[in-house]
Amino acid sequence: MTKQDFNEGLLGFLDASPTPFHATQNMSMMLENAGFIRLDERERWSLQKGQKYYVTRNDSSLIAFTYSHAKSYLMVGAHTDSPNLKLKPNPILKEHGIIKFAVEPYGGLLFNPWFDRELSLAGRVSYQRADGTIANALIDVSRPLAIIPSLAIHLDREANTERKINAQTDISPIMACESEFDFESFVKEQLLLAGYDDVESILAHELSFYDVHNASFVGLHNDFIAGARLDNLLSCYVGLLSICSLEADMPMLFVASDHEEVGSDSTSGAGGNFLESVLKRAFSDYEDFMHVMRSSLLISADNAHAIHPNYPSKHEPSHAPKINKGCVIKVNSNQRYASNSTSIARFMSVAKGLGEPLQHFVTRSDMGCGSTIGPITATKLGIDTIDVGLPTFAMHSIRELAGSDDAYSLFKIILGFYE
Numbered sequence: 001m002t003k004q005d006f007n008e009g010l011l012g013f014l015d016a017s018p019t020p021f022h023a024t025q026n027m028s029m030m031l032e033n034a035g036f037i038r039l040d041e042r043e044r045w046s047l048q049k050g051q052k053y054y055v056t057r058n059d060s061s062l063i064a065f066t067y068s069h070a071k072s073y074l075m076v077g078a079h080t081d082s083p084n085l086k087l088k089p090n091p092i093l094k095e096h097g098i099i100k101f102a103v104e105p106y107g108g109l110l111f112n113p114w115f116d117r118e119l120s121l122a123g124r125v126s127y128q129r130a131d132g133t134i135a136n137a138l139i140d141v142s143r144p145l146a147i148i149p150s151l152a153i154h155l156d157r158e159a160n161t162e163r164k165i166n167a168q169t170d171i172s173p174i175m176a177c178e179s180e181f182d183f184e185s186f187v188k189e190q191l192l193l194a195g196y197d198d199v200e201s202i203l204a205h206e207l208s209f210y211d212v213h214n215a216s217f218v219g220l221h222n223d224f225i226a227g228a229r230l231d232n233l234l235s236c237y238v239g240l241l242s243i244c245s246l247e248a249d250m251p252m253l254f255v256a257s258d259h260e261e262v263g264s265d266s267t268s269g270a271g272g273n274f275l276e277s278v279l280k281r282a283f284s285d286y287e288d289f290m291h292v293m294r295s296s297l298l299i300s301a302d303n304a305h306a307i308h309p310n311y312p313s314k315h316e317p318s319h320a321p322k323i324n325k326g327c328v329i330k331v332n333s334n335q336r337y338a339s340n341s342t343s344i345a346r347f348m349s350v351a352k353g354l355g356e357p358l359q360h361f362v363t364r365s366d367m368g369c370g371s372t373i374g375p376i377t378a379t380k381l382g383i384d385t386i387d388v389g390l391p392t393f394a395m396h397s398i399r400e401l402a403g404s405d406d407a408y409s410l411f412k413i414i415l416g417f418y419e
Contacts, residue, residue, distance in 0.1 A: 003408045006241070007217075007225065010407065013237050014215040014227045018122040019208050020060035020080035020258050021138050023233055027240050027256065028056060031064050034244040045281055052248045055278060058268035059124060059136065060258040063278050064243050068251035071288060073296040074417050075253040075383070076242060077270070077373050078235035079260035082228070083109030083396045084208045085171065087121070092183050093172060099181055100172040101146060103209065107261030111165040113398040118144035119173055123207035125187055129198045139190040144212050146173035173209060211398050222404055223324060230400040232260070234390055235301035238407050242414040250418050253279075260302075260373055270373035276380055293383050297346055300338060300374030301410065303402070304328035304361050304389030319362040321391040324403035326357030327410045330372075330387040338374035338385035347386050350416045356409050361389070 017023035031054045032038065039045055039055040047053065047067050054064035060080055065073075085103040093100045105111075122140040129135055148171055153159055165171065175181075184202045191199050215227025239254040246252055259269035266272055283289040307320035321328045329344055330337040351358050363369040378385040390410060393401040 001241075001245075003405070006408045006411060007404055009241070010225065010234070010237050011215045011217075011227070014229060014233055017229065017233055018120070018140060018210040019124075019138075019206075021124045021206075022122060022140065023080045023229075023236060024056055024060050024062050024256070025138060027062050027064075027236065028054065030240060030244060035248075036064055041277075047282060050248050057274050058258060058266075059138075061256060061268035061274055063253065063255045063275060064240075065253040065278070065282065066243070066246060066248045066250055067282065068249050070249075070251040071283075071291050071295060073251040073253050073292060074414070075255065075296060075298040076235075076239035076414060077255045077257070077275075077298055077300045077377060078239050078302065079232045079258065079264075079270070079373060080236060080256050081107070081258050081261050082231055082233070083107035083261055084210065085109075085114065085173070087123075087205065087207045087209075089204070092181065094178050097178045098174050099176045099178055100174045101209075102172060105167050105171075106208065108396055110394070110397045111167070111171060112163075113394075114171060115148050115150045117147065117398060118212045119146045119148070119209040120212045121145055121207050121209055123205065125191060125202060125207070126204040127191065127196075127202050128200045130200045131198075132200075134203065135196075135198075137191055137194060137196050139187070139194050139207075141190060142212075146175045146209065148173050213399070217404065218401070219404075225402050225404050225407075226399055228399055230392060230402050231303040231395050232301075234303060234392075234402060234407055238390075238411050238414070239301060242411060245415060246418065252418075257373055264373060264376050270376045271380075275377065279381070293381050296383055297343060298338075298374070298377055298381075298383045298385040299347070299414065300372050300377065300385055300387045302372045302374075302387070302389050303392040303395055303400075304330060305395060306391035306393055306403075308393060314364070314367070316362050316364045319360050321359040321361050323391045323393070323401075324405040325391070326359050327351070327406060327413060328359045328361045328389045328391055330361045330389055332363065332369050334369070335375055336369040336371040337387035338372075338378040339387045340384075343384045343386035346384075347388065347413070351413045353419075354412060354416045356413050356416075359391070 036052040088102040218224040257270040264271040374387040
């Protein structure tokens with residue numbers, strides 16, 4: 001696979017995955033096309049050596065693995081969720097001649113870039129059929145539906161110097177001039193357009209706004225990739241293509257968890273038991289399970305802060321990653337990242353053998369440090385872990401920016417573990 005093919009596929013994956021539900025659905029289809037067999041957690045498993053399997057939970061988290069005779073696995077972990085604006089359960093507000101939506105911030109998003117953007121709506125809907133049974137379906141309005149207009153500078157002279165955004169009152173997307181509008185009828189219409197014609201009533205929804213503009217190349221030489229949800233669909237795509245590129249006798253596992261942006265504590269987050277339960281079902285003998293845990297390596301792949309040319313002082317001078325200069329190894333002495341000298345050495349050895357560049361990131365000692373699924377998973381499983389990331393600008397913005405070289409480089413490093 002060439003870098004161009006890789007990146008073109010990445011753009012399509014980003015555009016087709018406005019929510020974790022859609023990302024998981026798209027990854028499931030790609031896995032099935034690569035010969036993976038779908039498992040159901042509610043059924044008894046009868047795994048066969050030499051086969052490839054995958055399983056989902058909550059429609060928003062996914063684990064795929066080859067079932068090899070080997071007991072030393074390479075595991076790649078990422079997360080499916082991104083900061084966004086989620087609809088509240090009773091979302092419609094009618095004020096001052098305008099219909100607008102009541103939303104709640106999900107995760108640590110940057111508010112400012114959400115203003116004056118054409119927004120659409122997507123997510124999961126739970127509904128009741130005419131026969132009384134309950135079903136779930138994904139919807140995507142797929143067109144500009146709403147916008148959050150800025151307040152004019154004439155009415156806020158301090159907007160460029162002292163602007164503060166109130167999450168309750170300032171970020172409600174507007175949809176229409178006031179008219180008759182019924183939200184349940186609107187959702188039923190979207191379900192009908194998606195092919196669901198047996199909807200009696202809407203019971204619940206998990207719907208999020210997203211920017212309708214597609215991901216794209218940017219720069220004189222297409223140096224950058226701009227798009228929504230690069231954190232962390234970028235890593236999901238790398239891990240997914242890596243495991244899809246391997247034969248079933250190559251021991252690898254890929255896990256994409258939901259709810260990382262809000263702490264990972266959920267049934268489908270890395271703080272839950274999803275990964276542990278899958279591994280214990282695959283290796284039901286405790287000795288086998290412990291052998292796999294202590295001989296395997298987890299690559300926790302999340303985005304890394306590239307040094308911003310307009311704000312260089314925000315970085316620790318000798319640990320400031322650059323765009324398109326390679327994958328970043330993330331280190332924190334207080335265990336906000338799970339990297340240690342032995343896991344770093346294993347990763348660096350493979351990259352060095354391939355001639356792939358690497359960088360190191362350590363946050364400034366006078367600034368806080370974010371975390372990842374790495375320490376959470378390492379704590380739960382006792383697996384050696386390295387935290388790596390792809391250099392990114394504008395993390396948690398509605399539109400982020402990464403390099404067009406770095407994701408492909410990490411893809412080659414992961415496959416390099418099998419050469």
